[in-house]
Amino acid sequence: MxxxxxxxxxxxxxxxxxxxxxxxxxxxxxxxxxxxxxxxxxxxxxxxxxxxxxxxxxxxxxxxxxxxxxxxxxxxxxxxxxxxxxxxxxxxxxxxxxxxxxxxxxxxxxxxxxxxxxxxxxxxxxxxxxxxxxxxxxxxxxxxxxxxxxxxxxxxxxxxxxxxxxxxxxxxxxxxxxxxxxxxxxxxxxxxxxxxxxxxxxxxxxxxxxxxxxxxxxxxxxxxxxxxxxxxxxxxxxxxxxxxxxxxxxxxxxSFGVRNVPPSLDFHLAKARIQGRYMSSPKRNINLFSSQLASSNNAKQKGAQYGLAISLFELQRYDEAKNILDKLMLNDKENLFYLDLMTDIYIKQDAPSSAISLLTPLWLNKPQNSVLTLNLANAYISAQNFEPAIQMLRDLLLVNKENFLAYQLLNDAYSRSQMKKEAHMTKAEIYALILAYPLAIDELQFAYNQVDSDTLEKLRIKGRIEQFREAQASMMSLNI
Incomplete structure (x- = not known):
């Protein structure tokens, strides 16, 4: 091909x-x-x-x-x-x-x-x-x-x-x-x-x-x-x-000559993540990654360990997966691949507070990092502490307006905290991101009905509805 x-x-x-x-x-x-x-x-x-x-x-x-x-x-x-x-x-x-x-x-x-x-x-x-x-x-x-x-x-x-x-x-x-x-x-x-x-x-x-x-x-x-x-x-x-x-x-x-590029750890971690989460079954992946543990390539070996942890996680063997990650993180505490999986493990073990403690100091140092923000927000939502999750997700969307996962988490936080108007408005943005403007407009109409006497908020929602209508009309008439 x-x-x-x-x-x-x-x-x-x-x-x-x-x-x-x-x-x-x-x-x-x-x-x-x-x-x-x-x-x-x-x-x-x-x-x-x-x-x-x-x-x-x-x-x-x-x-x-x-x-x-x-x-x-x-x-x-x-x-x-x-x-x-x-x-x-x-x-x-x-x-x-x-x-x-x-x-x-x-x-x-x-x-x-x-x-x-x-x-x-x-x-x-x-x-x-x-x-x-x-x-x-x-x-x-x-x-x-x-x-x-x-x-x-x-x-x-x-x-x-x-x-x-x-x-x-x-x-x-x-x-x-x-x-x-x-x-x-x-x-x-x-x-x-x-x-x-x-x-x-x-x-x-x-x-x-x-x-x-x-x-x-x-x-x-x-x-x-x-x-x-x-x-x-x-x-x-x-x-x-x-x-x-x-x-x-x-x-x-x-014509460019020889260039010796050292093995990339992030590459092997990304490759293991794809294999572990999107390809084959966890049991087959365990056999695959186990066979790679003896590799003389240090980056590939760590990738195999990480892939093994993912496979164990998929089989709900959370303690075993965590033991592998603990060792990997001894000398690499800020590795985003490790932190993301460790957050998932803590949440599955009903220990989101441990994830919050792990991620907070790192997030305070890099508040615009999307991986840290999304994981920390997810941990707060799992802990049913919705206010900080909502604030950090809204801040992230100010600089990354098309972060689909951030909108999904924000919608979850609003829904679970019974903030119906905000949940409908966020759902509208999700629909707009997938070009479903009629559904987005419906969600904004639902949000409008949740507003009592706040005239400014009603005008803001009406304005967004008009923007979606114009975007849909423009799309349908656009020639190239």
Missing amino acids: CLCVFSQLCIAQSVLGLGDNNRNQLPEIGVVASDAITIDKEKIVGDIIMRQLRGQAPLVQDPVLQEYIQGIGNRLVIHADNTKFPFQFFMINNPVLNAFAFYGGHIGIHTGLLAASSTESELASVLAHEVAHVTQRHLARRVQMQKRNSPLQIASLIGGILLAMADPEAGIAAVQASSAAGQQANINFTRTNEIEADNIGINILYRAGFDPQGAPGFFEKLLAQSRGRSTQLSFLQTHPLPADRVAQTTTRAR
Whole structure:
């Protein structure tokens, strides 16, 4: 299977039906393509698609993994050229090796991709490739080149995009069977953008301090996975064949020389977390992690211990899991992976006060850290001490307005403390984050009915209802 089946380019072409009649004459790097889609509109479209993904795709709402993958992404973006907007990295619970990018700097990877990576540089090479797709504005450039009779409405694209992300072959088939089948039946994707993204991605990878050999290393995995599949299928998926890309990326990576990057503990902890929580059964995972305990790689060994603790936790063997974590935390007391699991253990053992004591001094030192905030708030809610949880979650949402898990915890806190108006208002924001504006408006109407004589609060709720109505109308009429 090709590396970027769900890449920014692939999504655009499979859904929009963009042809390849331009002889691959690409503009110079960094061309804005503003006559096709402006930067501002690209951000708007990206936000709409991201909201729809939250509602229909199995996004991983895991604060530790989210912080890890965003951290890797940010490290790459800092060393990329032509960045036009903040990037958002996220994960989808899917065992298939894939990654994709779309409008507005949104980049998603499947859990299977991280699980299959052997090193952090391999993982980073995939993210760097997707960053290159975004910074080179491949999607906008293809839109610019396509001679279209009329613009397409974003509302008509979203379903096909989501389906293509879940299953590229089914997604393309569904799009071809749609009302726009006449334009899309002869899809023929260019390979030039993929090669450009490979080359620029390796450059970003190297500048960010990773091993450039991570790119051909990961392509080797794809090559092994694709054996036995027809070359025709690979061609229809519009990317250079894996064997070709291994040779090309190997040559490119060698030009940067050798870089010895030490093993990353966080990478092995993230990989173990995905295996332990999203792949296979706890009993099978115990056997897997037990076999890795003798590894000479210290980071991998600790990852195996952590994965073993997660597997024991999943089997409700909380004391055994805690014993492993206690040892891991002896010399690494602020490790967010360990702290998150330890919080879960304390809550399951009906000891949320122990979690509060563990997390509070760390949170006071880093009050804007989302992992610490969400875990501490969860512990307070479990202890039925709702006021501090509500305050810290509201503070977090001031700086991270789209933190879905924070809204869910806040809604739980409001509901359990019988703050009905606030619970409805928070539920409305949750619905808005998944593009369910009618349901969001209903929740605000319920909240409005909970207000007695507070005229200012009523006006505020009415204003938010109007904002949601305008957002829905704008989405339905938006053309690209």
